[in-house]
Amino acid sequence: MVIFRWYRSIPSWSLPVVLALLLVLAPYLGVGSGTQRLLLLTCILSLVTSGLSLSFGYAGELALGQTAMYATGAYLTGYLAMHWVNDALLLVALSAVAALVVGLVSGVPGLRLGGWSLAMTSFFLVLLVPQFLDLLEKYTGGAIGMVGIPAPKMFGHKLTAVGFYLLVAIITVVWFALMRNLITSRHGIAFQVLRQSPVLASSLGISVYRLKLTAYAVGAIPAGIAGALFAYVDKYLSPHSFGFTLAVTVLAAAILGGAKSIYGPLVGAAVMQYGPLRSSDFEQYSQVIYGIFLIVAGTLVANGVAGLVTKGLRRLENRFAGAPPGGEVDLAAPSHRHTALSLPPMEGARLEVTGIRKNFGGLQALGGVSLVAEPGRITALIGPNGSGKTTLLNMICGYYKTDEGTITVGGEDITGRPTHRVARAGVSRTFQTPLFPEDISVGEAVAAGSYMSPYVGMPSSILRLPAYRRAAASDQDRVSRVLGLLGLTDLAGVEAASLPLGTRRLLEVARALVSSPRVLLLDEVASGLDEDEIERLAEIIRAIRDAGTTVILVEHNFKLVLSLADTIRVLAQGELIASGSPAEIENHPRVLTEYLGVRQEAQS
Amino acid sequence: MTPIWSGLSIGAVYALVAIGYTVVYIAYTTFNFAHAQLMMFAIFISYWGFVVSDLPVVVVFLIAAVGVGLIALLEEFIAIRPVKGAHAHLVTTLGMATLLDGATRLIWGDQVLKVPPVGSDATWTILGGRIGAVEVVLILSVIAIAAALTLYSRRSLTGLALLAMAEDRDAALLRGINVKFLALGAFVFTGVLAGLTGPLVGPKTFAVATLGAALALKGFVAVAIGGFGSLPGAVIGGFVVGLVESLSGRWLGSAYPTIMVFVVLIAILMLKPAGLFGTTKERVV
Known part of the structure; x- marks a missing residue:
């Protein structure tokens, strides 16, 4: 010990x-x-x-x-x-x-x-x-x-x-x-x-x-x-x-040492050089042995020697250094509850979608939808399943090509741009199913959000030039500030993918937030959360709005939408059927029938 | 005309490999690196059957079909089933390919072995070019196989189930399709097919331990040209590769065929990455 x-x-x-x-x-x-x-x-x-x-x-x-x-x-x-x-x-x-x-x-x-x-x-x-x-x-x-x-x-x-x-x-x-x-x-x-x-x-x-x-x-x-x-x-x-034998030898060395490791290749190469490559008898059987090795290694030792060492160290760490504070954050705990949330001001951008149309095969997903989301306001997008909400988000993000219509962010036309360029224009999003790669800590996952802002090229990262040092310091700063705001500081070292759903949703918001987005798209961010978590989330979303960002909220929780949104747009079968303030939408006849499923007679 | 005929007949061999890739791709959405080696093994088995053991034709076909089918079965269990994801499969099936290469070399050595043609070794003159009877049979059977498979996949229930599986494995599972069994069946089928066609291919390619790697690449280029998942595409791609090879060998010199095929691959990837008959799917979040 x-x-x-x-x-x-x-x-x-x-x-x-x-x-x-x-x-x-x-x-x-x-x-x-x-x-x-x-x-x-x-x-x-x-x-x-x-x-x-x-x-x-x-x-x-x-x-x-x-x-x-x-x-x-x-x-x-x-x-x-x-x-x-x-x-x-x-x-x-x-x-x-x-x-x-x-x-x-x-x-x-x-x-x-x-x-x-x-x-x-x-x-x-x-x-x-x-x-x-x-x-x-x-x-x-x-x-x-x-x-x-x-x-x-x-x-x-x-x-x-x-x-x-x-x-x-x-x-x-x-x-x-x-x-x-x-x-x-x-x-x-x-x-x-x-x-x-x-x-x-x-x-x-x-x-x-x-x-x-x-x-x-x-x-x-x-x-x-x-x-x-x-x-x-x-x-x-x-x-x-x-x-070709060399190619296979190199592959075997990479897998043996652990392909996803920095020093693994040295281990793999050493084993190859001291073992098989030295004996001349090996030549004859080399292909059979490499073949078997690739099959076995490909199925069993996914991370090679380096992976085993890392795993061993982690086990030792858990045993001796005390397990890292894992699992759930009690979001309703007093320490988290009454902290006044305020974010540094962020520059929002007007998102304008005009006449957007999308067909999948013969199926119309969106039939000419237009909407505007203003900076510093929460625009909610609601509608029954299959009404085209997520399709619209995916089109804004550039995952789908638009058949017709234009999308602009702050006056800049982003229609048809590939996703990464939309993101660089300042559009951040969360996903319906939180996406977190394995083996990445909470801190790293959030830091990944700021890859492009500011971008530091590989040469300066490799040589650790001042640009890299500055960015690394500011990354650290922003990540810890965002984590602090969301009450996730304690979790910075925990593997992100292992966290419970509610925490991962918050983490997605944190990741989207760290790049100071101009437009933030939240895709069913509250689903699967309990009351306390939703309350916390609502507070965070309001804080983001107050900081100036344009927030678009796709959500099924009608109560949450009514309490959060500044304006609501209702989609049904790919068409916009209503828009207005929460009070107007709450009593809108078509919304009541088509979305909430309330019969007209019962209402009167 | 002779280079065209010979291009078409070697193209038929590449088309066969490409068909093998395509069927596995439909069943698993993955790439079986070792398929060309399965075919190479079948060619060696037919060499052994015809030359070494002097067995009757039917028996040789039978042994090749059953033998290679079993190897494919083994491959499915050790290299495909235990791992998930196309990239992991690349490593394990490359391992299988290397293993088969090595085993072939250990059993039959490095020299080029001549496989005698099945049936007649006559050559005909068609449209001013010479072509062997074996080659005609080869070209026609490849077209027939592709047509039969295409028809089968569109008309029969099993074929439709396979296509459904390629589209969405989970949805197919929920529809009551025994995904694992069906996929295994398709995989073993590619082995049996390689076994059955091996004796036809052998006279054209000879039996040599480096054949697997060469066939693997040409087969891949055929698939890249035709588009992933398209059977007619695989056949046309195969013929294109064969023609490029044979014509560039005829006009440019013997060092060029493989390089020209590579150039074609680069060109198709740059100009039409989805291939002639492939479709690109829009990504879904």
């Missing part, structure tokens, strides 16, 4: 730092040249694997193309070192760029169809490697291979064996440090959201296509670097080294 406490008290990056130092200093610690070579190959394989992890583990796209990028880096380096200039650092950089280009060129079409098309396109790319090498035989040596690559030089000086080892080890350490920075930034959370729910990701302003492409293309960089380094290892390249 003491050991565990001590372990928790040291910063999480210290273990990787110690291991990195050991790796770099290995030649000076009496590690023999045979082991050095193994470490070298492990580093190279882990770089390739790390590229796959980024795309497969984080962005959720199985892509096997790293082998092709690896080959690109290797042959480019080999050729240039022989015929142009032999400077290891320069060639590593060039190879990285070349691999990035290959990644972009193959990723753009591969990601168009979504699903498994990237997997197949990249798989195809790998099988094309020998054909391209053959086609460019003049430069690559074709099937015979490329011979005569000189020993690496840096700034005109020949590198010794130890010098080259140091170069590889340092590049590997730097790459993994950068990966860590990327994954622990908000892009890391964005990846997780993307992988589990593209629908949610786009509603947060994340362009699904762009981010997936970025992950795949960025994942090409280490593969290219690894290729460049590999060219110097044996000073000989043969097409045999870049076949």
Whole structure:
């Protein structure tokens, strides 16, 4: 227990730092040249694997193309070192760029169809490697291979064996440090959201296509670097080294180490390099063994070695450090109840929907609906099931294409824009079924809401530039303020998806709120909540309105709507049948018959 | 004309693989990476049956159908059933594909083996191009299979149930369709089909352990061209791939066919990602 406490008290990056130092200093610690070579190959394989992890583990796209990028880096380096200039650092950089280009060129079409098309396109790319090498035989040596690559030089000086080892080890350490920075930034959370729910990701302003492409293309960089380094290892390249077997080895290493982990690829690559790849008997059985491994690993150990370690640590934590305060927040508890809610002012925007029409096949979902929602007011949208309320929200958000009509936010036409661009125009929403990716804490889930405001690019996140630091600090600030306002502060570290429904609904509101939306769409946000929770929610919604945001409330709870809304619009069968103040709607004859099902006679 | 005939007949092979993908896609909305390997296995079984054991034709077809059907059954149980989601299936079925590749290599080695044609080995001259009798049979049977399957899926109750399942698994379940059993049936059927067509395909492709990977890719391109879930699309896509391959080999040189097929894949993904007969569904929240 003491050991565990001590372990928790040291910063999480210290273990990787110690291991990195050991790796770099290995030649000076009496590690023999045979082991050095193994470490070298492990580093190279882990770089390739790390590229796959980024795309497969984080962005959720199985892509096997790293082998092709690896080959690109290797042959480019080999050729240039022989015929142009032999400077290891320069060639590593060039190879990285070349691999990035290959990644972009193959990723753009591969990601168009979504699903498994990237997997197949990249798989195809790998099988094309020998054909391209053959086609460019003049430069690559074709099937015979490329011979005569000189020993690496840096700034005109020949590198010794130890010098080259140091170069590889340092590049590997730097790459993994950068990966860590990327994954622990908000892009890391964005990846997780993307992988589990593209629908949610786009509603947060994340362009699904762009981010997936970025992950795949960025994942090409280490593969290219690894290729460049590999060219110097044996000073000989043969097409045999870049076949499909390598692609499967890399995939196996990624899964073994844990595809969704930063340092997992190192573990996986080490196991591969020290185990199967060392014995020559393995060659014959390699495919059978890899095949069985992929089936077993694909079904059983979903998160690899890294996943097991994380799980183990979590278990220890629960045991020794006391379980985190999980479960339900008592929303009716005194501490939550009488806090006066007030939000900092937010700039709302007028939402105007004009003559919107939508048919699904032959079925008319919306038949020319027009409505306006003003900033600083709550506009409720009610109507029987199937009347088109959610369809309308989905069209505003850009999930559906409009057949006819226009939608504007603050005078800006957003009709037909993809969801992530609607979100960037300041439209936030909650979902009927709260959407929370697994393994994400409450704090992270809410922080995901502010991915785009302000947007911090990957380079500054990776290099931890001031822009990143500022945004990270303000994220932290806003998240804790919003959580505080909603009385969820205690839960910041708990896994969001494990919370009860009522809390998750509040959390959805928090996530929508953190980006200071101009328009907030609440889709049946009160359903499934008890009286106290509804009361709390109503208070929050009023506070959001008072802060100036345009609130649209789709809701079935008529009492809640009457008490909250400033204006009410009633939809039935895709048409607007009534609109007015709560008092008018309450007594509107068509609303009474068509929505509330009250018979006219009974009313009089 | 000869390159066109040979393109159509190799295209028929790709179409068969594409049909296998499509049926599994309809039943599971997932992708069976290993289908091409199932077909490769059937080709090796027919090599073994015809050349090594000299068995009667009917027996070879029977062994291939039952054998590959059983492998498909096994695959469903170890690689499809235990995991959920298309991406997880990609990993497990890729594992199955690799396993079958490796097993083939262990059993039959790396060399290219010639599979003798079933029945006549005559060649005919049609429209000025030469084509083997086997190839004619192959092309016609692929068209017949696709037509029969399309008709079956539209007319028979089981076929309709399958389509309903592809549309919405849960809704189909609630309608009283035994989703699991039906899907398993469809999966094993693709194995049996691969087994039955293997002896027809063998003379055209030869038996070689790298065949699976090559067929998998061309089959995928065929599906991408035709559109996911469309049987006529799979057949047309297969023929297109075969023609591209054969004509580019004829006019550009032997290094180009695979590269040109890749170019076609990229082009179709960029211009019409849903394929010729595919439909894009609007997303639902």
